[in-house]
Amino acid sequence: TAGVASVNQLTSQIAALNQQISNQSNGGQPPNDLLDQRDQLVLQLSNQIGVTTTAGDNGSLSVFTTGGQALVLGNQTQQLTTVTDPYQPMRHSIALSTTGGPVVLPDSSIGGSIGGLLQTRHTVIDPMEAQLGQAAAGVSSALNAQNAQGIDLYGNMGGNIFSTPTPATFANAKNTGSATLTTGVTSAGALGTGNFILKFDGANWSATDATTGAAMTMTGNGTSASPFVVNGVTVAVGGSAAAGDSFLVQPTAQAAGQIAVTMTDPNRLAAASPVRGTTATSNTGNATMGAMSVTDVTNPNLQSPVTIQFTSANTYSINGSGSYTYASGQPITVNGWSMTLSGTPAVGDQFSVAANGPNSSDNSNANLLAGLDSTNFLNGGTTSITQAVSQITSSVGSLASQADYALSARTSIDTQLNSQASTTSGVNLDEEAANMVKYQQAYQAASQIINIANETFQIGRAHV
Numbered sequence: 001t002a003g004v005a006s007v008n009q010l011t012s013q014i015a016a017l018n019q020q021i022s023n024q025s026n027g028g029q030p031p032n033d034l035l036d037q038r039d040q041l042v043l044q045l046s047n048q049i050g051v052t053t054t055a056g057d058n059g060s061l062s063v064f065t066t067g068g069q070a071l072v073l074g075n076q077t078q079q080l081t082t083v084t085d086p087y088q089p090m091r092h093s094i095a096l097s098t099t100g101g102p103v104v105l106p107d108s109s110i111g112g113s114i115g116g117l118l119q120t121r122h123t124v125i126d127p128m129e130a131q132l133g134q135a136a137a138g139v140s141s142a143l144n145a146q147n148a149q150g151i152d153l154y155g156n157m158g159g160n161i162f163s164t165p166t167p168a169t170f171a172n173a174k175n176t177g178s179a180t181l182t183t184g185v186t187s188a189g190a191l192g193t194g195n196f197i198l199k200f201d202g203a204n205w206s207a208t209d210a211t212t213g214a215a216m217t218m219t220g221n222g223t224s225a226s227p228f229v230v231n232g233v234t235v236a237v238g239g240s241a242a243a244g245d246s247f248l249v250q251p252t253a254q255a256a257g258q259i260a261v262t263m264t265d266p267n268r269l270a271a272a273s274p275v276r277g278t279t280a281t282s283n284t285g286n287a288t289m290g291a292m293s294v295t296d297v298t299n300p301n302l303q304s305p306v307t308i309q310f311t312s313a314n315t316y317s318i319n320g321s322g323s324y325t326y327a328s329g330q331p332i333t334v335n336g337w338s339m340t341l342s343g344t345p346a347v348g349d350q351f352s353v354a355a356n357g358p359n360s361s362d363n364s365n366a367n368l369l370a371g372l373d374s375t376n377f378l379n380g381g382t383t384s385i386t387q388a389v390s391q392i393t394s395s396v397g398s399l400a401s402q403a404d405y406a407l408s409a410r411t412s413i414d415t416q417l418n419s420q421a422s423t424t425s426g427v428n429l430d431e432e433a434a435n436m437v438k439y440q441q442a443y444q445a446a447s448q449i450i451n452i453a454n455e456t457f458q459i460g461r462a463h464v
Contacts (some may be wrong), residue, residue, distance in 0.1 A: 013263015
């Protein structure tokens, strides 16, 4: 906003100088001082927004943005203004003020320091904010899910460590209906970073990419029982939408600001597994129990006692009943937990699983929590938290390095151009010589006045 105000002030001054230069050029003597002033203003304007110029026959200078939009034509100016985003009032774009209303300028048509701000917002802030939010949502989802699979120091099943970020929604300022959106996430791995637009045409809803406008795949009916699903985001529509109503959905852009620690008691950290296995001392085989994992924390029989007895090398029973096929290395899954045996069991060997109690000194779930930093659960299971953070920092560092190199190159070019301009910036030797004589004569006249005044005082003093 401040940059636009400065641009408008500069273009008004350039237009006024165009008028003065045009008036004085008719006399035959080029108004070099005014030309120099205008050149300085054009330089300042170019630093602000980036411009190109075209000289007119009457000495005026037309000024355009790098995208070709006119800012100054003779003594007329085209003022800039800022317009708010229809979905996010705190976000501004630059536009030309026209009789038909403001015309938003594409970021690519704006240079200078204002263009640098817009480019930073588009290439650095927006994507990095979304990626950081994706990492935050992933941390919250993964750690909460893993903590829920263990028991805490009190012997209770683990609760949430962090609050769960939800995708942000913004209604278009021109909406006339009363519809509201409730969002959620199907899974951290499915969550994308790209913003999308949900629009109602009076009969159906559609989803489009907020940047490209391309149609996006959407499933569901938009109800709480069957919400829309777009790129890992669930959307339930409440209220009544009117034809033409639209909403901006940001899956992750706001997530980093939403995440917060909700667990205040460190004893509530679910470090232990909810179940513990033991091997009977009377076993004759060499099979041993490996680490146990929880596969369904909602199973009501998760912590119920279970005894597995091998009735043959390839079969076993559970709590004395049934006959289940066993193959070496195959996990045994019962009541929402799973274990894998190492070695070969013998007929009659028993393995028992029962609930873990409070103060168990078991840290098996804590080890799983600690291993999440290198577990690939983002971007469809292809990226870990460590990799995501590394990608963010390396991307920002690369962009900063590119900007630094570009600045060095442009600074060198700017120095050369300024040097050339200073030797030819409207200097007229005849005019400067005439001015020098004028100032010399003015100085000599002033000296004569001083001499005459001094002599007058001397004569007056002599008479006294």
